[in-house]
Amino acid sequence: MEKKKDKGLSPVVATVLLIVMVVVIGLIVFLWFRGMTEETITKFGTENIRFACDDVYFEADYSGGTLYVSNSGNIPIFGMELKDYGPGSHTTENLRDYSTTWPDAGLNQGGTFSDAVPVIGDELILVPVLMGESDDGKRTFVCDEAQHGVSLSV
Amino acid sequence: MSIMIGYVLLITFVIFMGVIIYNWMKGYVPQEDLNCPDDVSLFIKDYDCSTTQLNLTLKNNGKFQVGGYFIRATNSPQQGLAIIDLSFNITTGETVLTPTGVKINNSLDPAQEVTHKFDISHVTPLVYSIEIIPLRWQEQNRRKRMVICKDAKIREDLICG
Numbered sequence: 001m002e003k004k005k006d007k008g009l010s011p012v013v014a015t016v017l018l019i020v021m022v023v024v025i026g027l028i029v030f031l032w033f034r035g036m037t038e039e040t041i042t043k044f045g046t047e048n049i050r051f052a053c054d055d056v057y058f059e060a061d062y063s064g065g066t067l068y069v070s071n072s073g074n075i076p077i078f079g080m081e082l083k084d085y086g087p088g089s090h091t092t093e094n095l096r097d098y099s100t101t102w103p104d105a106g107l108n109q110g111g112t113f114s115d116a117v118p119v120i121g122d123e124l125i126l127v128p129v130l131m132g133e134s135d136d137g138k139r140t141f142v143c144d145e146a147q148h149g150v151s152l153s154v
Numbered sequence: 155m156s157i158m159i160g161y162v163l164l165i166t167f168v169i170f171m172g173v174i175i176y177n178w179m180k181g182y183v184p185q186e187d188l189n190c191p192d193d194v195s196l197f198i199k200d201y202d203c204s205t206t207q208l209n210l211t212l213k214n215n216g217k218f219q220v221g222g223y224f225i226r227a228t229n230s231p232q233q234g235l236a237i238i239d240l241s242f243n244i245t246t247g248e249t250v251l252t253p254t255g256v257k258i259n260n261s262l263d264p265a266q267e268v269t270h271k272f273d274i275s276h277v278t279p280l281v282y283s284i285e286i287i288p289l290r291w292q293e294q295n296r297r298k299r300m301v302i303c304k305d306a307k308i309r310e311d312l313i314c315g
Contacts, residue, residue, distance in 0.1 A: 040181040051184040057304055061234035068235040070226070072287055072304045074188065103253075109302055110224040110254040110287070112237035 041132040041141050043075075049132040053143035056128045058107070062152045067117040069095075069126070071107040078106035079129035081142055083149075086121030094129065106131065124152040188294050190303035193217040196288045199267060203314035206275040208240070212286070214262045216306070222257040222289040224302070227274070227281045236285035236309070243273040251300075255289060274314070283311045 009017070043052040057073030071077050079102070080095040095102045099115040107113055127149045130141050143149075195216035202209040214220050226236035241254045248270060249257040262268055274281050288303040 042181055044185070046180055047185045048181045054184075055187060059235055063232055063234055068233070068237050070235055070237055072224075072302060072307065074300075074302050108253050109300065110251075112226065112235075112239060112254075114237050 039134055039136075041134045041139050043130060043132040049130055049141045050144075052130055052132070053128070053141075053148050056130070056143060056148060058126075058128065058150065060126050060150050060152055062117070062119070062124055062154055065116050065118065066114055067124075069107065069113040071109060071111045074109060075130065076106050076108045077111075077128045078131035078140060080107075081127040081129060081145075082117070083125040083127065083145070084119050084121045085123040085125065090121065096129075119154045122154050124154055125149045126152070186294075188292060188299055188301050190288075190290055190292075190301045190306065191218050192305070194220060194288050194290065194303045194306045196220055196223065196262075196286060196306065197308060198284075198286070198310050201310075201312060203274075203281060203312050205280065205315055206273065207245075208272045208274045208281060208284075208312075208314070209269060210272070210284075211267055211269045212262070213267045214264050216288075217264055218290065219264070220258065220262045220288045220303075221291045221300075222251065222255050224255050224285075224287040224289065225272070226285045227277060228283045228285075229277050229279065230282055233282070236283065238277055238281075240272045240274065240284070243276070245271045245273050251289075255300075257289075280314045281312055282314075283309060285309045 041049040043049045052075055055073060056075045056077060058069060058071045058077060061068045069080065082093045082095055082098065084091045084093070095113070099117070101115045102113055103111060125145060127145045128143045130143065132139055132141050193216050195214070196212050197215050198210060199213040200211040225240045227238040227240055228236045229238060239254050241250050241256050244250065244256055246269070248259060251257055256270065258268060285307060287307045290301045290303060291298045292301050293299075
């Protein structure tokens with residue numbers, strides 16, 4: 001009787017295949033998971049820009065159709081979202097695009113801004129916009145309105 | 155595969171994962187804030203104000219050195235926020251900071267006074283009030299950084315003319 005020949009993969013090839021499969025599956029899971037998480041924007045090196053928003057401090061006033069903003073904190077404010085709340089609706093403008101007097105480099109520490117801003121509603125909310133760094137280069141970040149927005153009665 | 159190679163691979167993998175997780179997580183940890191001490195305080199000891207010139211005597215009545223200040227004015231009682239920058243109108247030779255602010259040469263030690271003069275002829279009709287925010291230079295990561303003492307802000311109504 002002829003002896004049946006043993007066929008199959010050698011242990012070395014099997015181990016190599018196993019490692020390659022684990023690495024490939026790991027990469028796929030990593031890339032999939034990365035797509036689901038938000039890209040981190042940093043400021044001042046490695047600090048997440050969300051924490052920089054906590055240190056933003058500015059004062060604002062609206063009188064006689066003119067909006068006054070003064071940056072009295074340690075964080076430069078690149079832009080400012082202006083939400084005009086009227087009855088049943090609101091509009092949002094960025095002061096950078098809306099006003100020609102907003103400084104190109106943003107409102108640095110101690111910087112001030114004033115310009116005529118026509119308002120339709122009865123409440124204005126100013127939300128600071130910061131400039132940070134990401135893997136794709138410089139990116140803007142709008143701070144959280146509930147935490148960092150400043151409300152003005154018109 | 156020998157047990158030794160298995161261990162080497164395992165340790166390499168753990169180190170590699172550790173580096174990746176560290177780099178990913180460090181962005182989620184808040185860094186130490188650079189804050190101004192609570193006991194920083196400047197006050198306007200004296201002022202002399204005409205239609206063209208403002209002389210200010212500032213005294214450091216806090217417990218820390220003050221390195222400079224932001225100075226802004228209003229020109230009417232209706233203006234709630236002082237936004238007329240006077241830093242660039244100082245006439246006593248102090249260093250003017252970019253984009254704004256006055257640097258006190260040699261800093262102002264506690265209990266010391268300094269008198270600065272400003273040309274206010276461009277403010278029409280008159281300076282109604284001024285707002286001063288002290289500044290300090292503090293070290294962070296071996297670098298001197300300017301810190302704004304927003305809680306030590308002072309505002310005073312003036313009578314000019």
